[in-house]
Amino acid sequence: MNQGWTAVATWHWVANDENCGICRMAFDGCCPDCKLPGDDCPLVWGECSHCFHIHCIVKWLNSQQVHQLCPMCRQDWKFKE
């Protein structure tokens, strides 16, 4: 008898919230422009501690000409190192 087993692992992002405040999609999913969650659609944090899909926050920052503010708390947006 040929007995095999299948390895299964799960993962999830560690974020304060469940959904991205910009696209409202789950952090464990991906932004609306991506197909697969994970490394291709990572999360980023600001120094203010708010978290977004990187694609969502970059789209927002690129659309702002004068000030680049966090969409949640309106502080100056700085990527957390």
Added chain:
Amino acid sequence: MTSMEKRLQKELQALTKDPPAGVIVNTESVSQNMSEWIVDLYGAPGSLYDGEKFQLSFKFSPRYPFDSPQVMFIGPNIPVHPHVYSNGHICLSILTDDWSPALSVTSVCLSIVSMLSSCQEKKRPPDNAIYVKTCSKNPKKTRWFYHDDTV
């Protein structure tokens, strides 16, 4: 579905399932065209607008939520308020300069209900007559000056 439609779909579900007091989305209007919504708004109990019914029109560009929606009062009853022009245009900073993609139809409606509720005296903006004669149809094209935070 585009990313704008996906996000609006989520908002619609949340707003129909768990609507805040005095805010009712007209689902029939949305089912015909996702990018244009009509929302019924009721003046808050105890405010000067208690018992009044208003209608808000929302228009979304394909860039929503990065681009703010176009929001104005429509229909027979335009609230008489120092920040609401008689053509339905609303002077409210979150609709232009202070827009954030974290805002939503619900939060915009609540801001407008709250703006109405803090009103002490029902009157039109002082420049109403000249504004409605000269403005664009789209309130987002107006260069708004926000100076009065009290109402």
